[in-house]
Amino acid sequence: MSRTRPIITATVGAALLASCAGPAVEEPAATAAPAAAAEMVVTGTRIRERADSIVAEDIGTLPGARVAAPTPPPALAVQALTRAPGLAYAPDPRQVPQYQDFGRDTFTAVAQNPFKVVREEPVSTFSIDVDTASYSFVRASLTRNVLPQPAAVRVEEMINYFPYNYAAPRSADQPFSTNxxxxxxxxxxxxxxxxxxxxxxxxxxxxxxxxNLVFLIDTSGSMNAPNKLPLVKQSLAMLLEQLDGKDRVAIVTYAGSAGTALEPTPASQKDRILAALDRLGARGGTAGAEGIRQAYALAQQNLDPRGVNRVILATDGDFNVGITNPNELKGFVEREREKGVFLSVLGFGMGNYNDALMQTLAQNGNGAAAYIDTVAEARKTLVDEASSTLFPIAKDVKIQVEFNPAAVAEYRLIGYETRMLAREDFDNDRVDAGEVGSGQTVTALYEIVPVGGPRANGDLRYARPAPQTPARAQEYGFVKIRYKLPKEAKSRLISTPIGRTAEFARLEDAPQEARFAVGVAAFAELLRGGKYSGAASYDDVLRIAAGARGQDPFGYRAEFVQMVRQAKTAASMASMRR
Known part of the structure; x- marks a missing residue:
């Protein structure tokens, strides 16, 4: 975060005093505030408590007072407000109005996958994606009664947020089953x-x-919010409970600079690790690149050739000190990945959440990206799914589907826009792809237009129709999955046809897990703007999802139904409100 100091006049206008509903205090001659006193930043739209110095990013004004002020994260709870230097009032913290700002979250806008003509492009290739950050961010937005920005909605992450009851593979030598x-x-x-x-x-x-884990924790001033650093501490404390004495944990922090808060320590020494977490506080700028460098160096010093070596980054992604270029950071984590250290990213907060950077780091660091908005989400990601979060059973997992032109006229991969690969990348073991954790499920959906069906691209006058033969028409396509075992460099291949025996005449007859995934996809398409949602509505999503909930021991699917209901009445844009 920028460290520009605001300019505060000697007096504060009556409008400010009235809005704060606190008693006026006569201003004495210029006196220095106690060094330990918390300071408060005042803007034209919000008030934020600050435990370090007053800082500013943008210049704003409040009626009746000239204040150079920042644009902070949303809805921060003001716990204690003491007098800031130069301010002529001491408001009652219980009377201070609260404000929210959702306008500075950063996402990468990517065009949705279009329909492809099978005669022209019969092969579709992509890297699997087990990230779930998009789903959690969408939920956090809808909880605030605001629709997420379309770029925040990644359909594959919405679908893959849920575990699916697919048949399990028989052994670790062929670590996947295909359904x-x-x-x-x-x-x-x-x-x-x-x-x-x-x-x-x-x-x-x-x-x-x-x-061998290194917790890399953002302790900059932008993390000074109840849903940021305090939630980070709770989340990592939960993860610690899933480890044992054979595991080791270190902690690196970064703000204006980076440093080691805890040397590698056996996970059985929980009190020592928890004490190191508890001592962390948020202040200063965000030297994220230096923190990443030091975390990887610490992981390398204690590299376990037979174990899992992973940096777990917990941040809102607001890097603003040192190297901030995503391409430079991407290149760094790629090189470290080849040395055997992977990177997972846990995102926190809303208001200046930098999803674009965190996706870049996680995708190129052979790790997953999750967004932690609640303690319940921390429990899901780091307790219930700890094995899949930490322990990969395969890496560089790619899927390639060849469609049969005798049966399929067009196809469209639903989602995975940021995971697309060239056709030749599938057989190239030097091309990176996603990893799959222990027990994890991954789902991909294609919308296809059978020959003779309603096409998106229309017919060409001079195109030659594909020959029709009964044998070829029995398959819609052919699926190939290429993967590497965690410690191997050469990939392996499994394959399966998309045959008529797997087809269901009615949606209601399809497997429950398939129907639920389709319902989630329809919801995500509606949130993205409805370009490919056809005649589907929120009520259709509710009907499909409610009929396919099945066993829901953790309530994830029931929660999804509530999210759809929230979307029906949510505002299109967040408002600045008290």
Whole structure:
């Protein structure tokens, strides 16, 4: 965060005093405030308590007072307000109005995958994605009764937020099972949806590898909010409970500079680790690149050749000191990945959340990106799914689907826009792709137009129709999955056809897990603007999801139904409000 000091006049206008509803205090001759006193930043739209110095990013004014002020994160709880230097009032903290600002979250806008003509491009290739950050951010937005910005909605992350009850693979040597289903599209009559589901081998706790973890924690001033650094501490304390004496934990922090807060320590020494977490406070700028460098160096010093070596970054992504260029950071984590240290990213906060940077780091660091907005989400990611979060069973996992032109006229991959690969990348073991954790499930959906169905691109006058033969028409396509075992450099291949035997005449007859995934996809398409949602509505999503909830031991699917209901009445844009 920028360290520009604001300019505050000797008097504060009556409008400010009235809005704060606090008693006026006569201003004495210029006196210095106690060094330990908390300071408060006042802007034209919000008030923020600050425990270090008053800082500013943008220049704003409040009626009746000239104040150079920042644009802070949203809805920060003011716990204690003491007098700031130069301010002529001491407001009662219980009377200070609260404000929210959702306008500075950063996402990368990517065009949605279009329909492809099978005769022209029969092959679709992409890297799997097990990130869930988009779903949690969407939920946080809807909880505030605001629709998320379309760029925040990544359909594949919405779908893959949920575990699916796919058949498990038999052994770790072939760590995936493949599940295929074809069903009518619920949003466009005459089209179909192909569901490709894979499930990773579930490593038994007794046989899991050792973990060498470095918690890299953002302690800059932008993390000074209840839903940021305090939630980081709670989240990592939960993760600590999933580790044992064979695992080691270190802590690196960064603000204006970076440093080691805890040398590598056996996870069994929980009191020592928790004490180091508890001592952390938020202040200063955000030297994220230097923190990343030091965290990787610490992980390398204690590299376990047979274990899992991982940096876990907890931040809002607001890097503003030192190297901030995403391409430079991307290149760094790519090189460290090749040395055996992976990077996972946990995002926190809303208001200046930098999703774009965190996606870049996680995708190129062979790790997943999650967004932690509540203690419940921390428990899901770091307790219930700790094995899949920490322990990969395969890396560089790629999917390639070849569609049969005798059966399919057009296709569209739903989501995965940031994970697309060139056709030749599939067989190239030097090309990076996603990793799958222990017991994890991954789902991909294609919308296809059967030959003779309602096409998106229309017919060409001079195109030659594909030959029709009964044998070829029995398959819609062919799925290939390429992967590497965690400690191997050469990939392996498994494949399965998309046959008529996997097809269901009615959506209601399709497997429950497939129907639920389709409902989530329809919801995500509506949130993205509805370009490909056809005739689907929120009520259709509710009908599909409610009918396919099935066993829901943690309530994730019930929560999704509530999110859809919230979206029906949510505002299109956040308002600045008291």
């Amino acid at each position: 295929v289903a074809v069903m009518p599209s619920p949003w466009t009559a005459g089209r179909k949806v192909v569901r490709i589901g894979i499930r990773g081998y579930d490593v038994a706790p007794a046989t899991r590898p050792r973990a």
